[in-house]
Every structure is written in structure tokens, then in C-alpha cells.
Amino acid sequence: MRTHRFAQLRLLRGVTRRSMAAGIGLAILLGFAAAMVVQPVLLPHGAATGDVAILAGPSLRHPFGTDANGHDVLARVLHGIRYAFAVPLAAVLLAIAVGVPAGMAAGLVGGRTDRVLQRLFQGVMTVPPLLLAPALVAGMGPSVLHAVIALAALEAVVFARIMGAEVHALRRIGFVEGNVAMGVSLPRLVAVHLLPNTMAGLAGAIPRRVAWALATFALIGFLGLGPAAGATEWGTMIRQAMEPMLADRWWLGVFPAAALVMVGFALNLLAAGLTDLRAARVGQAGAVLPGAAG
Amino acid sequence: MERWGRSILRRLGLLAVLLLVVLFLAFLLPRLGAAPPVVMLGGATAPPAAQAQLRAEYALDQPVPVQFIRFVVRMASGDWGRSWLTGAAVGADLLARTPATLELMLYAIMLGSLLGVPLGVTAALNHSRPEDRTLRGVALLFEAMPAFVLALLLLVLLFSWLGVAPAPSGRLSIMLSPPPHVTGSYFIDAILMQDGAGARSALSQLALPVVCLALLVAAALVVQVRQAILVQRDTGHFAHARAQGMSRDMLGSIALRGAAPAIATAIGGQLVALFAATAVVEYVFSWGGIGQLGLDSIARADFAVVQGFILYGALFTMVVQVLTHLATLGFRVRVRRA
Amino acid sequence: MLLDVQDLHAERATRDTEGRERVARVLNGASFRLVKGRVLALVGEQQSGKSLTASAILGLLQPPAQVVRGRALFEGQDLLRMSDTDLARLRGARIGLVVQSARNTLDPTMRIGTQLTRAQGVHRHAPRAEAAWRAETIMSSMGIPDARGCAQAWPDDLSPGMVQRVVIALALINEPQLLIADEPTAGLDITTQLQILDLLHVELRRRRIGGLIITRDLGVAAQYCDDVAVMYAGQVVEQGPVAQVFARPAHPFTRTLLAATPERLSLGQQPVAEGASTGARAQGFSGPPPDLFALPQGCLYRDRCHQAEARCDTPPPLVGSGVHAARCHFAGTSAPQRAA
Numbered sequence: 001m002r003t004h005r006f007a008q009l010r011l012l013r014g015v016t017r018r019s020m021a022a023g024i025g026l027a028i029l030l031g032f033a034a035a036m037v038v039q040p041v042l043l044p045h046g047a048a049t050g051d052v053a054i055l056a057g058p059s060l061r062h063p064f065g066t067d068a069n070g071h072d073v074l075a076r077v078l079h080g081i082r083y084a085f086a087v088p089l090a091a092v093l094l095a096i097a098v099g100v101p102a103g104m105a106a107g108l109v110g111g112r113t114d115r116v117l118q119r120l121f122q123g124v125m126t127v128p129p130l131l132l133a134p135a136l137v138a139g140m141g142p143s144v145l146h147a148v149i150a151l152a153a154l155e156a157v158v159f160a161r162i163m164g165a166e167v168h169a170l171r172r173i174g175f176v177e178g179n180v181a182m183g184v185s186l187p188r189l190v191a192v193h194l195l196p197n198t199m200a201g202l203a204g205a206i207p208r209r210v211a212w213a214l215a216t217f218a219l220i221g222f223l224g225l226g227p228a229a230g231a232t233e234w235g236t237m238i239r240q241a242m243e244p245m246l247a248d249r250w251w252l253g254v255f256p257a258a259a260l261v262m263v264g265f266a267l268n269l270l271a272a273g274l275t276d277l278r279a280a281r282v283g284q285a286g287a288v289l290p291g292a293a294g
Numbered sequence: 295m296e297r298w299g300r301s302i303l304r305r306l307g308l309l310a311v312l313l314l315v316v317l318f319l320a321f322l323l324p325r326l327g328a329a330p331p332v333v334m335l336g337g338a339t340a341p342p343a344a345q346a347q348l349r350a351e352y353a354l355d356q357p358v359p360v361q362f363i364r365f366v367v368r369m370a371s372g373d374w375g376r377s378w379l380t381g382a383a384v385g386a387d388l389l390a391r392t393p394a395t396l397e398l399m400l401y402a403i404m405l406g407s408l409l410g411v412p413l414g415v416t417a418a419l420n421h422s423r424p425e426d427r428t429l430r431g432v433a434l435l436f437e438a439m440p441a442f443v444l445a446l447l448l449l450v451l452l453f454s455w456l457g458v459a460p461a462p463s464g465r466l467s468i469m470l471s472p473p474p475h476v477t478g479s480y481f482i483d484a485i486l487m488q489d490g491a492g493a494r495s496a497l498s499q500l501a502l503p504v505v506c507l508a509l510l511v512a513a514a515l516v517v518q519v520r521q522a523i524l525v526q527r528d529t530g531h532f533a534h535a536r537a538q539g540m541s542r543d544m545l546g547s548i549a550l551r552g553a554a555p556a557i558a559t560a561i562g563g564q565l566v567a568l569f570a571a572t573a574v575v576e577y578v579f580s581w582g583g584i585g586q587l588g589l590d591s592i593a594r595a596d597f598a599v600v601q602g603f604i605l606y607g608a609l610f611t612m613v614v615q616v617l618t619h620l621a622t623l624g625f626r627v628r629v630r631r632a
Numbered sequence: 633m634l635l636d637v638q639d640l641h642a643e644r645a646t647r648d649t650e651g652r653e654r655v656a657r658v659l660n661g662a663s664f665r666l667v668k669g670r671v672l673a674l675v676g677e678q679q680s681g682k683s684l685t686a687s688a689i690l691g692l693l694q695p696p697a698q699v700v701r702g703r704a705l706f707e708g709q710d711l712l713r714m715s716d717t718d719l720a721r722l723r724g725a726r727i728g729l730v731v732q733s734a735r736n737t738l739d740p741t742m743r744i745g746t747q748l749t750r751a752q753g754v755h756r757h758a759p760r761a762e763a764a765w766r767a768e769t770i771m772s773s774m775g776i777p778d779a780r781g782c783a784q785a786w787p788d789d790l791s792p793g794m795v796q797r798v799v800i801a802l803a804l805i806n807e808p809q810l811l812i813a814d815e816p817t818a819g820l821d822i823t824t825q826l827q828i829l830d831l832l833h834v835e836l837r838r839r840r841i842g843g844l845i846i847t848r849d850l851g852v853a854a855q856y857c858d859d860v861a862v863m864y865a866g867q868v869v870e871q872g873p874v875a876q877v878f879a880r881p882a883h884p885f886t887r888t889l890l891a892a893t894p895e896r897l898s899l900g901q902q903p904v905a906e907g908a909s910t911g912a913r914a915q916g917f918s919g920p921p922p923d924l925f926a927l928p929q930g931c932l933y934r935d936r937c938h939q940a941e942a943r944c945d946t947p948p949p950l951v952g953s954g955v956h957a958a959r960c961h962f963a964g965t966s967a968p969q970r971a972a
Contacts, residue, residue, distance in 0.1 A: 119308070123315025126608045130570035131588065132319070135600050139326030139334070139590045216442040219574065222442050223593045241445065242578075246462070250450050257443045262437030272434060422695065530736035536692060537731065538751050538802060539723035542716075551741055 005086050022273020025080035025207075032081055032259075039078035057250050065251035068244075073251060077259050080232035084263055087144065090214035091151035092206060097161030098152070100202070104194060105162065107167025109178065118164065121157045131188070132280040133216045134223050142225040144233075150220075151213045162205055204274050211267035218260055234260045309612055314366075316608040321365050323604065324597035336596040337378030369605065375598030377591065384602035388584055393478025394465060395583035397574065399568050401504045406511025407561055413512065414519025419546065421524060429516055436513030441574040445506045450580070452502060460495075461500045462579040467495040503575045510571055511564045518563075522556035523549050555625040560617025566611050633705070634810055634842040635689075640702035640712075642681075642688050642866070652820040656924040658684050658697065659866040666859075668809070671836055671843035673853035673874065675889070679921060682846045684866070686812050688712070690729065691719040706810065725755040728803030730796075730813040730832075737799055738787035744771075744798055745783025751802050770801045775831055794840060795825035797831065804835060811836060812844045817852070829856050850893050854878060859955075862886045865922040865932040870963075872956030882958035884937045884953070889944030931961070 012026055058065045064073035106117040124132075136150035137143075164217050170176055175197075220226045221235025231239065235257040238245075241253030324334035333340075338350040349355055353364045368375075372386035417429040436444070452459035465480050466472055473483040473492050481500060484492035526532055526549040535548050550557075573585025580586060588603030590596075644660035658689040659681050666672045674682045687693050689704045689711055704711040706727065711719065723729065731737055739747055749766035752758050758766070764783070771779035787795065796816065803811060813832060817825040836843040843910055853860045853874055861871040862883065879927040881887045883967045928935055934944040943961050951963035 078419050083313055119311050120315055123312040124319065126312050126611050127319060127604055128567070128570035128573075128607045128611065131573060131592075131607055132604065133324055133566065133606060136587070138595055138600065139323040139328055139597070141326075141328035149382075156403055211438065215438075218440055219442060220300050223589060225593065238443070238446065245446065246449055246454055250454060253446060254450060255331060257447060262434070264440075265435050268434040268438050272430070392896060483834070530731075531739045534737045534799075535739065536720075537690065537723055537729040538754060539720045539725055540754050541720055544754065548739070 009109035019273035019277050020267045021276065025269030025271075025273060029270070030264060032263060032266075033085070035078050036081035036085065039075065039081070043072065043075040043078060051134070054248055055252075057249075059287065064255045065249075067240075067252055073255055076232045076237065077234070077255050080234050080237065080256065080259070083144075083217075083227070083231070083233040084214060084260070087148055087217050088151070088210045091148050091213045092155055092210050094148065095155030095159050095209070096202070100163050100210060101163070102156070103160035103163025104167055104190065104198075107164045107171065110171070117160075121164075124154070124157050125161075129212075130216055134220050134225055137220055137225045144227050147200050147217055147220050147226055149286035151216060155209055155213060159202070159205075159211065160288040163198060166201050167194065168196060172195065200278065204278065207267045207271035207274065211264050211271070214260070214264055214267070226293075295333060299403035305616075309461070309616075313596070313608070314614065316605060317366050317369060318362065320360050320369075320601040320604045323600055328595065334595060335375070335378070337596070340378060369601075374602040374605075377596050378600045379591070379594060379596045381600075384599050387587060388602055388606055391582065391584045391587060394581060395572060395585055396567045397481070398500070398503055398507065398581065398583065399565070399572050400513060401500065402507035403561065403565050403568060405508035406515060406564065409508060410512035411513025411519050411557060414516045415523055415550065417516060417520040418523035418527070418549070419542075421527075426520075427573060430520070432512040433516040436509055437517075439510070440569040441506070441510060442578055444510065445503070445575050445578040448502055448506050460498050462502070463499075464580045464582050465496060465499050466492070467499065467502065470495050494587075499579075503579050503581065506575055507571055511568065514564055514567070515560055519553070519557055522553035522560070525556070526552040555622040558621045558625060559618055562614055562621070565614045565618075569607055569610050633665060634668040634707070635844070636703075637665070637685070637689065637706040638663050638703045638705070640685065640688060640695065640699065642684060642697060642699045642702075642909060644697040646696060654925050657866060657927055658924055659688060659699075659702075660927065662702075662863065662866060662868050664861040664871050665867050666810070666842050666844055668842045670835075670858040671838050671845060671856065673860040674846045674863060675848065675850060675853050675858035675860060677689050677889075677921065679847070680863040681866035682863055683814050685863070686814055686844070686846060690723055690727065690812075691716060700822070721755070724751060724803070724808075725806045726808050726810065726906075728806070728811045730800050730811065732815045732818045735787075735792075735795070738795060740787050742786075743783065744785050744787065744790070747798075748783070748801060748805055751805055754890070755806050766805065767801075767969065771798070773835075774798070774801045774803075775827065792820055793827065796820065796824075796828050799833065800828075800835070804839075804894045805838070810842045812845065812846070814846045815848070816845065817849075832856065844865065850878070850889065855933035862889065865927060866883050867923070867932055869933065869958065869960070870950075870956075870958035872952070876956045882956070882963040883933075883960045884939055884962075885933050888936075931959075933960075 012023060012030065053062070053066050054070050055068055056062060056066045062072050062074065064077060064278075066072055067076070072245070102117075106114045129286070133147075133154055135148045136153065137146050140146040140149065175193070176189070179193055184193065217226065217233075218235035218238075221231075221233045221237075222239045224236070224239055226236050227233050229236065231237075237256040238253045241256070245253035322405040324331045328334065329338070331346050331352070331354055332348050335352060336345055340348070351368075353361050356364075372385055374383070374388070376383055379388070381386075413429055417426045420426045439447075448458065449462055453461060458465065470492055472480055472485045473489050476483045476486055479496075481493060481496035484490075484496055529552065532545065532548060532552070534544055540548070569585075572583070573589055575581070576583045576585035584603070584606065587599060588607075591599035591603060633866070640662040641657070644656045644658050646654055646656065648654050662685050664672065664674070665828055674685065676682050684693070684697070684940050687697075688942075689706075691711065691714070693699060699712055702712060706722070711722070714722075728954050738744075742750070745764060745767050745930055748770070749760065749763040752766065754761045768779045768783060771782055776782050776794060782790070782794070782798075786919040787798075790798065798845060800813075800816070803813075811832075812868060816832060817828055820828060829852060831876060832843070832845070843857075845852065847853060854899050859872065860877050861868045862885065863869065864885045870877060870881065870886045877886065881890055922935070930945040931937070931940070931948045932942040937944070939962055941961075948959050948963075950957050950960045951961075952958055957963075
């Protein structure tokens, strides 16, 4: 456990040195991860405390207050971190597993199949995805699993498009044809040549995609289409909290909302930091006169 | 001229294909397994007679391709089905609610652009300085906020705590009745009818949802506009303009002119994204527009409405994308190869 | 003294792939003088700091590059201490700048005539008719055949040669006292190059203003300029009247430069080539270009210099007679004869 923690710290320091924004984002995410691990030990959720204080505001004993069942809101929010991490990550991983091969295949095959697939993807993306995801979940039946599937499906389209674009770019410079002419077999082409060259584009997109999945999953929960009503998923918690929140019991909704925003913000920082890093590697500013790089 | 005609035809063909894909998606939704399609479309409490009628209308006992063709034909002919919750015709309902949603979106995009574009320019001109970093940080923060979160937070702050905003009870205070319909916008109609109380109430009900959406739009625009202006700064003619001794203001307007197509595209993109965000905000504020209808129907599995809503959203996206494209074409003709 | 650049130092900070900050010393004590009525050529290899010097003087360096020391006196004022607003008043008005004519130098959204009137409007209030007339006049004097037609044209419609003439017109339209031309013939075909150079030559003479021509081409320096300053690793290593410098180069680098381009010179003088005493061919450049992140102590050229000795550890003094000087310990002594 110890070495594991240290390795994370070293990664953190390395990243921060190159981009303060990415470092802060990563630190926040690691903080949440640590909280998720620690919560069952320090603040077991669901255990009714001895003196059941219902709907109590924030206090020293219950920094986030308690809810209608007397449960500590802080414990519930921390418990909900697992939803915030697991679902978007699962959706994105699933999406990559499905979308990347699909996009690459489409790009490689080219021609009509590729165009048809592109139109298909484009059509799907014409529907506002933030609305399509809950609609899909409602169609499949409200549950966390269906939410993961719906999110993964939409994200897969995005990844397929990214992959397709990257493969197209490589094709345009003759990279693919060149290798094929040299007799490189398909699996080798994919594994050794295509994947490494497209990795950067993909990796850069991941934090943004995870953030999107998180926000959309929260909406799904907010509409009541996620886990069951009492779950600690933040969107669902906010849904329960909406009415009492506006009637002065603000802590019921503000804290899960703040947690949601923090994780999303951290992911955005990470994404922004990564793009800055890539830009810095590619070129630097200097003198203004054209051709006067030195 | 003929080249224009052909490219327009090609564009229309593309739109038709996209529409077909969307229709297929909408067609799939009630058939994804939560319940039998007849229940998804007609409600669980429908009597057997009504169910039988539904089966006939939607050809639910026929093979799927036939069902799809029937579906496309019905939608194309304007029959978008009926909500089992309210009994209202979907198409008519969506149309009737359009002004409410459109009003929100228009005010939001205008306010958001007025806020976001200048701030984006400021951020770009102060590149790497504290002003730039703070603006980017704040923009990232707002981008991380789902629309419903921002809406609720604003409500808690301005309605619950400070009491300056009205309750999220829709477009008008519950104690007033809507003005006679002229444009569909309560605010404008009230003004036209010289209904002072109505106008004031409509405006105050508008304030919070519009501000919420505008903040989201502005946050996204700051980042995109900043990027567009920075790109201009690296161009040769910008550097040359500096070498000619142009002042900061002149340089700013040169950069803005060069960035105009990109900014127009950004605003168009925000308008597209606004459809979903507005739906969520409508849901929170009980706005009575398309979005509330759509999200309500999704939450309660009223799938005839869901289908119409999805189609409407896709159509809106397509229209905005075409308009944005035309606008940038207009810019490009003036901006040439900038 | 029109332009007196003294000890200009500039640095550029970058991050390497490890994320560490590294500083490139791009200008290291560049100094030269420009007299009104004469044209100075600033020559050197790529990345020697020639264009950077011009940017630095005009306050056009963008971060992460910045000036860290030095003075640039123009008409008595130190350009490096002036605010950007004050500098903007000089740019395009008292100091004209001709950049390399890339396709994207001219504003693509404006007609040529409008750009010329705009350039005037930046610095003075000229009534539209007068400004238009001036624009047309200067275009004609630039050798643009149909000045009126050209005024209506868009930058996209012009050939590279025409574009360069327009850029020169823009630089001269406000009657500057100093014209800086950065590689004015890059990207042009030979015939056009000669035309442009002739044009510059004539205009500079006619207006009796000072000119600074930045070029990699020694032939340009020889044919069109009065003085030359040779740059290496961000430093001026030799300066003087061009005939003298090319005939009797005092700095080893100048000698190497000259030896590498014997055909371009039309002075009729054979340059002193390294190793020529043994009859062997000129040595040419030996060694890699200077690493601006890790410059040697003392003389910056010593890693590539045949004559380098122990005393090259210390920065060489400026040795020379008044107008012709070089930064070398051995300047003033003849090149040592090398034993076979």
C-alpha cells in the first residue's frame, strides 16, 4: 500500500512540473480516490448514529448535515464517489474497446463502408447527446447498468470518429499505403504502427470524455433513471434534495453538487493541462518576424 | 451557379440521410426492452381497446422494417403520435411550446455571447498573464457544472438565501394569467398589451434561467474565442500590422476580423448545445417549454413524446448547423483566405 | 548616427520534453552602428540572430523571448526603454520594416490601396484623396505597372514580386528615416530578386535614409550595401565597409563565410581562405552550429576556429581601426600560416 501511494505522488510531481493545471487536476482526483478508499473505515454510511438527528444542518459532528433518514450527508457524498468514478470510467473504457476498433476498421477499409459509417455516426451525433443518453436509458429500463451501456454507446461513436480521423490523417500522408506496400501484415500494422501514432490523440480526449460521462450520468440520476431512489449517486441525491433544498435545507443538495463540480473541474483541468503540454512540445513563440525563429 | 446548385443538392442529400438515421434512433427507443412497445407508447394503464388501436396504428404486429416505414411515413406526414400521459398530440404540443423555449434560448445566446466574446478577447490579449489564467480557470469551472447543478445552485443562492429571485414556478407568477397570444413570448406580449404587472413578472421569471444558461454559454465561448484570437496573433499579417505601428485597438480589431468565422462557428456550436441545456433548465424551472415536456416524458416513459422530442432536437441541430455554415461562408467571402 | 545598437543581449526560455526550463542565449552582445545615408548589411548563418536583432530593436520580440541587456539608440532615444505605445509611433513612421514576403504578410481582407491608406492613417491624418494619391504614387515608383488597378486588387491576386513591392511601399509610405529589410528577396526567383534589390538600392539612395538589410547572401551585401556586420551566435563579430571587410576579413568566421561562397563575390578580390597558404581548398565550416543553450566561455567561435588557443577562453576585445573592427584576439595580426 505504501509504495502504491508513493508511486502516485511521484507521478503527481512529474505531471505538475510540466503543467500546473494538470497537476492540480490530478491531485484533486487522487484526493477523491483516497477519500473513497478511506470512507468505509472512517465514516460508514448507512449506519444510523445513536442519536438520530433528522434533517440537521451542518455541524461539527455532521459537517455536511444529515438527511431525512438521519444519515450523515458527508458519509453519503463520500460513498457516492464510487459511482462518480466507476460509471464514467466503465463507460469510457467500454467505449474505447468498441469505438477504437470500429473507427480504425472504418478508416482502413475506406471507400463506401467508411462513408456509410461516417454518416451513421454523424446522424447519431445530431441528436443532442445529453438528451439521447437518458432517452436510451429510459428505453432500456432505468438502472445503472443500462446507464453505462447508453453512455458507452454514445462515447463509442465519439471515439470511433476520433480514430477514423486519425487514420485518415495517416492515410493522407501515405503512412498506411507505405507500410502495406512494404508488406506489413494487418495485425502488425495496427499494433506497431497505427496505435502508437494515434494514442496521443486518443489519450488527450479521455479526460474530457470522462467528464462528459460523469455529467450525463448525473443528469440520468437526476431524472430518476439511474440507481434506485435511496442510492448515494450524486445526481439521484440531488433529485431527492431538490424540494427540501429550496425550502432552506440547502445542505442536502449543495454538497453532492459541489462534489460533482469538483470532480468535473479536476477532469477539465487535466484535459486543459494535457493540451497545453502537447502545444508546448510542438512549438514555441519567439520573435514576431516571419522566418525569424533565431 | 450550377456548382452552387449541385453542392446544395448534395447537402440536402446528406441531411436526408442524417434524418433517416435519427428517425431510426427514435424508432428504436420504445423498442429497447424496458417494456413492450405498446406499453412504452400507450402507457401501462391503457385499456385493451386502446392498445389494439395502437397496435394497428404503429403496425406493431408487423415485421420491424414495415414498422419503420410506417413510422417514417407518419412522422413525415405530420402525425407525431399522442402522449399517453396527457392525451395531447405530440406535434401540436411541441409547436405550441416552441416560443417559450425559443425565448429562453435567444436571450441566453445573446447574453452569453455579449459576456463571453469580450472576455475571450481580453483573455487572449492578456495571454499568460493573471487575467488570462483566472478567466480560463473560471471558464473551466463553469464548464464542469451540469446545467441542472448550476440552476439549482443559483436558485439556492438567489431564491432560498437572498430571496431576490422568484420561485421556479414557470414563465409567470402563479397568481397571474398569461397575456393574449401575439408572439408567444409572455414578456413581449405583456409589453404589447401594456400589461405592466405581467411584463414585470415574466421578466423576473426569465431572469434566473436566462442567466444560468448565459453563464454556461459564456464559459464555453471564453475558451473558444480566446483560442481563435490567439491563432490570429500568430499570423504573418498580424505581425506585419504590428510592424506598421498599429495601436492595440487597431490590432484588436484586426484579430477580431480574422477570428470572425471561428467565433461565428463557436456561437453556432453553443446554440446547438443550448438545446439540451435549455431542456434541463426548463425541467428545473417548470418552464412549460419543449425541454420540460421532453425530459418529463423521458422520466415517465411517455415514448410517443420522447420520439418527437428527439426528432425535434435533431432537426434543431441541423437547422442551426446549416445557418452557422452559411454565416461563416459569408464571413469567408469577406475574409478570403485569412 | 542613425542607429546605435550597443551590447544587445536577448534570451529565450523554453521547456524541453522533460518539462525543465532551458534558456537559449539568442543575442550575446550584438553591437553595430548605422549612419544615415549608408546601407548596412547584417549577414550570418541561419539562427545567428540577424532577424532577432531587428525584432528586438523594434520591440517586437514575443515572450518567451526577451531582451535582457543593451541599448538601441535611434535618433538619440533608447528604443529598448520605450513603451510599446511610443514604439508603435515610430514603427511604420520613422522606421520602416520590410519583412520576408510570405504569402500571408499582407492583410488578406483588404485591398492593396486600402492597406496603403490605412498605413498612412495610423500615423497621420491624411484626407482620403491625398492618401489615395500618395498610395498610387508610391506604387508607381515601386515599379508596379498599373498602380490604379493594383490599388483595387486583393493580396491574393498579386505575384510574389508584386507583393514584395507592396510591402516595401508600405514600409516607405510614411517617409521613414531608417528602413530595415529582413531577407527581402527570400522566396523570389532570381530575376525578381535582382529587381527588388535594385529597387531598394535606388530608393535608399534617393531618399538619403539609412538602411539595414538582413541577408544570408554575401553577394547582396557586396553589391548593394556600403557596410557589413557579420553575426555569429548572436554577436557581431566583425563590422566595417563592405569592400574592406570582404577584401581583408579580420575574423576567422568571416573568412570561412567568404571561402564558402567564392562565386557570389564580384569584387574581384580573392578572399583569404583558411589553409589557402598550403594550396589546399578552403576548409569550409567545421563543426556544428553553436548550441545557444550552452555557449562556450570567452570567444563564442572558439569551438569551430582553427586558430583557437588558450587565450580564447576570455571574451575577445573589439580590435580594429575605427570603421573596420572585429571581435577576435588575432584580429590585426595576419592569419597564421599553417604548416602542412
